Structures are given as structure tokens and as C-alpha cells.
Amino acid sequence: GAVVSQHPSWVICKSGTSVKIECRSLDFQATTMFWYRQFPKQSLMLMATSNEGSKATYEQGVEKDKFLINHASLTLSTLTVTSAHPEDSSFYICGLEGRVNGYTFGSGTRLTVV
Amino acid sequence: LAKTTQPISMDSYEGQEVNITCSHNNIATNDYITWYQQFPSQGPRFIIQGYKTKVTNEVASLFIPADRKSSTLSLPRVSLSDTAVYYCLVKNSGNTPLVFGKGTRLSVIA
Numbered sequence: 001g002a003v004v005s006q007h008p009s010w011v012i013c014k015s016g017t018s019v020k021i022e023c024r025s026l027d028f029q030a031t032t033m034f035w036y037r038q039f040p041k042q043s044l045m046l047m048a049t050s051n052e053g054s055k056a057t058y059e060q061g062v063e064k065d066k067f068l069i070n071h072a073s074l075t076l077s078t079l080t081v082t083s084a085h086p087e088d089s090s091f092y093i094c095g096l097e098g099r100v101n102g103y104t105f106g107s108g109t110r111l112t113v114v
Numbered sequence: 115l116a117k118t119t120q121p122i123s124m125d126s127y128e129g130q131e132v133n134i135t136c137s138h139n140n141i142a143t144n145d146y147i148t149w150y151q152q153f154p155s156q157g158p159r160f161i162i163q164g165y166k167t168k169v170t171n172e173v174a175s176l177f178i179p180a181d182r183k184s185s186t187l188s189l190p191r192v193s194l195s196d197t198a199v200y201y202c203l204v205k206n207s208g209n210t211p212l213v214f215g216k217g218t219r220l221s222v223i224a
Contacts, residue, residue: 034212095211108156
């Protein structure tokens with residue numbers, strides 16, 4: 001399957017600042033990537049679908065102005081959490097559908113807003 | 115999207131075979147069944163995928179009855195390192211996102 005690299009693996013930021021999370025497809029040109037959020041002891045919740053060269057598609061209840069997604073190339077999608085607050089603290093995961101064996105996910109980013 | 119239902123949690127001793135059953139009564143003709151494993155603070159990892167009957171790979175087997183309304187993930191001789199959350203998902207072909215249910219939290223005990 002595809003190889004996905006997500007960076008950083010963890011980040012601590014102050015309330016009100018912005019944080020950028022990168023998701024790279026290392027061996028596959030991904031026109032579409034997916035962003036998920038996961039709170040402790042809960043399942044992954046789909047936030048948005050990132051489309052290369054066009055606007056992302058956000059799930060209901062996800063603020064597009066707060067969670068900025070940029071998919072400028074076939075190998076890179078970024079999620080920026082703007083004006084982060086403690087309630088944004090979560091585990092963020094990106095994923096994409098490769099050629100074989102379904103979907104591959106990044107290792108996740110643990111965001112802590114203090 | 116077909117909804118999936120699976121047990122919230124399961125316990126097993128090391129060395130035993132573990133079978134996790136998933137119900138997906140509304141599965142469509144074009145849907146296939148896929149299972150993922152997730153360890154704490156990591157992204158989900160693909161385990162196995164199938165459409166019908168039986169699929170086996172180096173880590174697991176997937177049994178799907180003829181009506182495809184359920185499937186069973188079989189993990190042979192589990193070890194402590196198999197302690198994780200296992201997700202059953204139903205997906206059709208095409209570049210659409212995977213929608214995760216609650217998953218089954220498997221605890222392997224020594």
C-alpha cells in the first residue's frame with residue numbers, strides 16, 4: 001500500500017495560536033486525502049476530504065475557517081488549526097486510498113493546546 | 115453507507131484464537147468488507163479485506179457468509195502485542211472516505 005508520512009507526531013501550542021500539520025504521500029500521487037480527529041477512547045471522526053487543486057469538503061459541524069486544509073500538490077496535504085483552543089486538543093490523523101490494500105493512514109499528530 | 119455493529123470489547127488469553135464478528139445487514143452489492151487495527155496514539159493499520167467467502171493473509175483470516183450480512187475476523191494464536199482496537203468497515207469502490215464505527219477493543223492477557 002501507499003506510504004504516508006505525517007508530521008509532527010506531537011505538538012503543544014498556546015491557546016490562540018495556529019498549528020500546521022503535514023501529511024505526505026511518499027510513493028503515491030494522491031488526488032484525495034482524508035483528515036480525521038480522534039478524542040480519547042473514541043473512534044476516528046472524519047473531518048474533511050482534501051482534494052488536490054480544489055477546495056476541501058468538510059463534514060457537517062466542522063468549521064472550515066478554523067480547520068484550514070490545503071492540498072497544493074499530489075503528495076502533500078496540510079491541516080492548519082487556527083486560533084487553537086484547549087477543546088481542539090485531540091489526535092489528528094490523515095489518510096488516503098492507495099492502489100492496493102485499501103487505505104493507508106499517517107501515524108497521527110497529538111495536539112495539546114494549553 | 116452500510117452501518118456496522120461489533121462488540122465493544124473482548125478479552126483473550128495469549129495463544130488463543132480470537133474471532134471478532136461484525137454485522138453489516140445493509141451491505142450493498144458493490145460494498146466490500148475491510149478490517150483495520152489501531153494501537154494507542156497511532157493511525158489505523160490495514161489488516162485484511164474481502165468481498166465474499168474466505169480470505170487469508172499472514173496475520174488474519176476473514177470469513178464472510180453467503181448473504182454477506184456479517185463477517186468474522188479471525189486472529190490465530192494472539193499475543194500481548196495484538197491488544198488493540200479493531201475496526202470493521204464496509205466500503206464501496208471509489209475514492210470516498212472510510213467511516214469508522216466504535217470498533218472492538220481487544221485485550222490480550224498473559
